[in-house]
Amino acid sequence: xxKKLQLALQINKLxxxxxxxxxxxxxxxxxxxxGDFFGLLGPNGAxxxxxxxxxxxxxxxxxxxxxxxNIDIDSNFxxxxxxxxxxxxxxxxxxxxxxxxxILKQAxxxxxxxxxxxxxxxxxxxxxxxxxxxDTPCRNLSGGMKRRLMIVRALIHEPELLLLxxxxxxxxxxxxxxxxxxxxxxxxxGTTIILTTHYLEEAESLCNNVAIIDNGEIIKKSSVKDLIKxxxxxxxxxxxxxxxxxxPKILDYNFTMIDSNTLAVEINNKQNLNDLFSxxxxxxxxxxxxxxxxxxxxxxxxxxTENKIR
Amino acid sequence: xxxxxxxxxxxxLRAEILRITRIWPQTIIPPIITSxxxxxxxxxxxxxxxxxxxxxxxxxxxxxxxxxxxxxxNSYMNVVSSFYFARFSKSIEEILISPMLxxxxxxxxxxxxxxxxxxxxxxxxxxxxxFTSIKLYSICLTIFIAFLxxxxxxxxxxxxxxxxxxxxxxxxxxxxxxTPLIYxxxxxxxxxxxxxxxxxxxxxxxxxxxxxAFRYAMIGVTDVNVINAILIIILSCVLLTVISLIxxxxxxxIRK
Ligand SMILES: Nc1ncnc2c1ncn2[C@@H]1O[C@H](COP(=O)(O)OP(=O)(O)OP(=O)(O)O)[C@@H](O)[C@H]1O
Ligand SMILES: [Mg+2]
Numbered sequence: 041x042x043k044k045l046q047l048a049l050q051i052n053k054l055x056x057x058x059x060x061x062x063x064x065x066x067x068x069x070x071x072x073x074x075g076d077f078f079g080l081l082g083p084n085g086a087x088x089x090x091x092x093x094x095x096x097x098x099x100x101x102x103x104x105x106x107x108x109x110n111i112d113i114d115s116n117f118x119x120x121x122x123x124x125x126x127x128x129x130x131x132x133x134x135x136x137x138x139x140x141x142x143i144l145k146q147a148x149x150x151x152x153x154x155x156x157x158x159x160x161x162x163x164x165x166x167x168x169x170x171x172x173x174x175d176t177p178c179r180n181l182s183g184g185m186k187r188r189l190m191i192v193r194a195l196i197h198e199p200e201l202l203l204l205x206x207x208x209x210x211x212x213x214x215x216x217x218x219x220x221x222x223x224x225x226x227x228x229x230g231t232t233i234i235l236t237t238h239y240l241e242e243a244e245s246l247c248n249n250v251a252i253i254d255n256g257e258i259i260k261k262s263s264v265k266d267l268i269k270x271x272x273x274x275x276x277x278x279x280x281x282x283x284x285x286x287x288p289k290i291l292d293y294n295f296t297m298i299d300s301n302t303l304a305v306e307i308n309n310k311q312n313l314n315d316l317f318s319x320x321x322x323x324x325x326x327x328x329x330x331x332x333x334x335x336x337x338x339x340x341x342x343x344x345t346e347n348k349i350r
Numbered sequence: 351x352x353x354x355x356x357x358x359x360x361x362x363l364r365a366e367i368l369r370i371t372r373i374w375p376q377t378i379i380p381p382i383i384t385s386x387x388x389x390x391x392x393x394x395x396x397x398x399x400x401x402x403x404x405x406x407x408x409x410x411x412x413x414x415x416x417x418x419x420x421x422x423x424n425s426y427m428n429v430v431s432s433f434y435f436a437r438f439s440k441s442i443e444e445i446l447i448s449p450m451l452x453x454x455x456x457x458x459x460x461x462x463x464x465x466x467x468x469x470x471x472x473x474x475x476x477x478x479x480x481f482t483s484i485k486l487y488s489i490c491l492t493i494f495i496a497f498l499x500x501x502x503x504x505x506x507x508x509x510x511x512x513x514x515x516x517x518x519x520x521x522x523x524x525x526x527x528x529t530p531l532i533y534x535x536x537x538x539x540x541x542x543x544x545x546x547x548x549x550x551x552x553x554x555x556x557x558x559x560x561x562x563a564f565r566y567a568m569i570g571v572t573d574v575n576v577i578n579a580i581l582i583i584i585l586s587c588v589l590l591t592v593i594s595l596i597x598x599x600x601x602x603x604i605r606k
Contacts, residue, residue, distance in 0.1 A: 118449035132440035148361025149448035151354030
């Protein structure tokens with residue numbers, strides 16, 4: 041039996057021209073299925089935040105349509121926003137208020153009474169390790185704490201669609217890992233997630249589908265699996281035992297010297313490392329260790345957008 | 351939906367009132383100090399030399415003016431600074447992303463302005479009791495006009511907070527428009543003292559109508575027709591409400 045996938049978000053020919061004339065989005069279209077973990081990737085200034093802020097109503101669209109859970113935002117935006125959660129890229133709370141005040145207030149704006157949400161507030165604050173700080177004015181929180189607070193705030197009303205605009209920027213490694221596994225947990229329990237991030241290993245490990253946006257246009261829509269399959273080369277960094285003066289010339293392999301004992305080599309999907317190593321040792325080059333130059337999605341991304349940095 | 355409106359309104363109003371009480375040295379204390387100074391200088395020192403104004407003791411004459419002046423400035427300042435700060439700090443986005451209706455947003459901010467205006471007016475009234483005694487002409491009318499005046503000034507503050515591009519813009523209007531209108535609004539004198547045609551020109555000042563309507567309600571003395579004054583205030587409120595709602599719907603100054 042074919043089951044039609046329900047859409048959490050449908051964006052059609054969306055355009056945005058800011059009042060100063062900046063064209064931020066050029067007729068972009070994409071869809072996100074219910075339950076998906078969707079990545080919106082792209083270089084600085086590509087239009088990711090613009091797209092996300094249009095979905096949340098912080099930014100007005102110039103033209104095009106946006107449908108959230110089958111509700112067209114032009115017909116009933118308040119209803120569409122009821123089950124929407126949003127973590128912005130920049131801090132947007134009153135720094136004189138405390139985390140608890142901010143969260144309970146946000147719940148109230150969604151029509152949830154304080155007494156109905158106190159236990160959830162406690163659970164989320166503890167989960168994101170902010171419980172100790174719940175009564176501290178936010179101006180006294182660290183940068184990472186402020187960002188975690190915005191995640192708690194976005195989850196307080198149990199959203200069905202969660203928009204995360206670079207939620208992990210400035211959060212330390214351990215907490216980031218914890219936070220991402222929590223976000224994954226939320227996704228597993230049915231919440232649709234749209235994530236923008238510059239940490240592509242994050243996108244690779246979390247997202248099922250991605251859209252890559254550049255200069256206001258979507259230049260690629262695909263599942264992460266398929267994207268990685270299309271990568272035909274991978275770059276490895278080799279750490280050598282002895283110093284060399286020039287990059288070795290070995291048939292079929294493309295070496296670049298990084299310094300006197302570090303080499304980069306591109307391996308395509310028809311080559312293998314065993315062959316490379318045996319040819320290197322014939323040339324008296326001994327490899328101490330190797331590592332991937334970047335993660336695979338990152339390589340794909342760089343190829344796609346290189347020479348386009350503005 | 352009804353639940354959403356009520357809970358979100360309660361939440362916004364609660365946050366706004368918390369703000370007023372959190373910064374009480376800036377919100378509650380200054381009007382008490384200034385009105386005390388006015389009473390000492392204009393009431394006690396100079397007032398005794400002036401004698402009567404419009405047939406009443408000068409200190410009694412200025413009391414409604416001083417009360418309504420505090421109410422006007424505090425209602426206005428509360429909304430303009432709170433709303434502008436919410437825009438400036440982007441915390442307005444907490445409201446924008448929620449399903450709250452524009453009308454509820456407006457009512458929330460305006461109610462807080464009315465709240466502060468009324469509290470301050472009451473405190474200044476208490477201060478006045480140290481200097482003079484007043485028999486209220488009509489309690490109901492006094493409260494009604496105080497309410498209308500704070501409603502109007504809150505709406506005015508809301509629009510100012512919406513149009514302001516910088517912090518300076520929030521003070522420009524109060525320095526160059528509101529303060530002159532207040533001082534020329536007949537708090538300290540009756541328009542019958544003004545030479546022609548200034549007595550007529552003065553009636554173009556909306557604050558004059560507020561001051562006189564309030565003075566009539568408190569002590570039964572007025573320069574203008576009170577019914578007209580009330581109608582002018584109500585019509586202005588309606589007009590500013592409609593403008594505010596249209597701008598909110600367009601997202602003027604708050605949505606990019
Ligand atoms: N309020 C604004 N007014 C005018 N132009 C804007 C505004 N906000 C963003 N832009 C412009 O729109 C374009 C897209 O910006 P946007 O913030 O959406 O990029 P982004 O993909 O989120 O970038 P980043 O990765 O740096 O967050 C940029 O050229 C930016 O300068
Ligand atoms: Mg961005």
